[in-house]
Amino acid sequence: MKRFLAYFSVLVLFICHVDCIMFHLHPNAFKCLKEDMSPNQLIVGEYEVQTIPGQTVDYVAKDTKGHILAQKEHITKGKFSFTSEVHDTYEICFISKVPPHQRGLSHEVSLETKKGIETKNYEGLMIGEAEKLKPLEVDLKRLEDLSDSIVRDFALMRKREEEMRDTNESTNNRVLFFSIFSMCCILGLTTWQVLYLRRYFKAKKLIE
The missing domain is CATH 2.60.120.660 (icosahedral virus)
Incomplete structure (x- = not known):
């Protein structure tokens, strides 16, 4: 041990x-x-x-x-x-x-x-009067604090990953809506341009 x-x-x-x-x-x-x-x-x-x-x-x-x-x-x-x-x-x-x-x-x-x-000063735990710990107990205390720190870091990483995923999904939805809006604008402008040119050529009697 x-x-x-x-x-x-x-x-x-x-x-x-x-x-x-x-x-x-x-x-x-x-x-x-x-x-x-x-x-x-x-x-x-x-x-x-x-x-x-x-x-x-x-x-x-x-x-x-x-x-x-x-x-x-x-x-x-x-x-x-x-x-x-x-x-x-x-x-x-x-x-x-x-x-x-x-x-x-x-x-x-x-x-x-x-x-x-x-x-954190672990040597002070061995010297201080209020809480004297043996070297083995100090090592256990250090390992316990390290475990808590690792758990907190993983929890923070998970939270940041969720935030980044939510941001990514929100960005994808906005890009999709913007793409649909752009396509509708292009189709509308194309239709208007075709109708305008058709009326123009008819007015000039270039087409019937």
């Missing part, structure tokens, strides 16, 4: 990975990283920016509607966190600012993000 839990814990570690990225931010430029999030999901990030005299870097986190969720100016090293309200794609942007009289250099930026179950 313990061996099975150990293997399963390793599998959990592979599934619940932490997104860590490092990149270079050019002078007077910005770079945004996007993250797809579920409703009421917590995201925690930790950043570190290379310090260059005379240059500053700001960051801002916002959703697709432009609502600012977190921001800070003149950053070097720190953390941020925010919670999503709806299913959306959120982006975290780093902005470099260099004075006009100074020749800019590229900043080296490292960013580590966690979301959902990844943000």
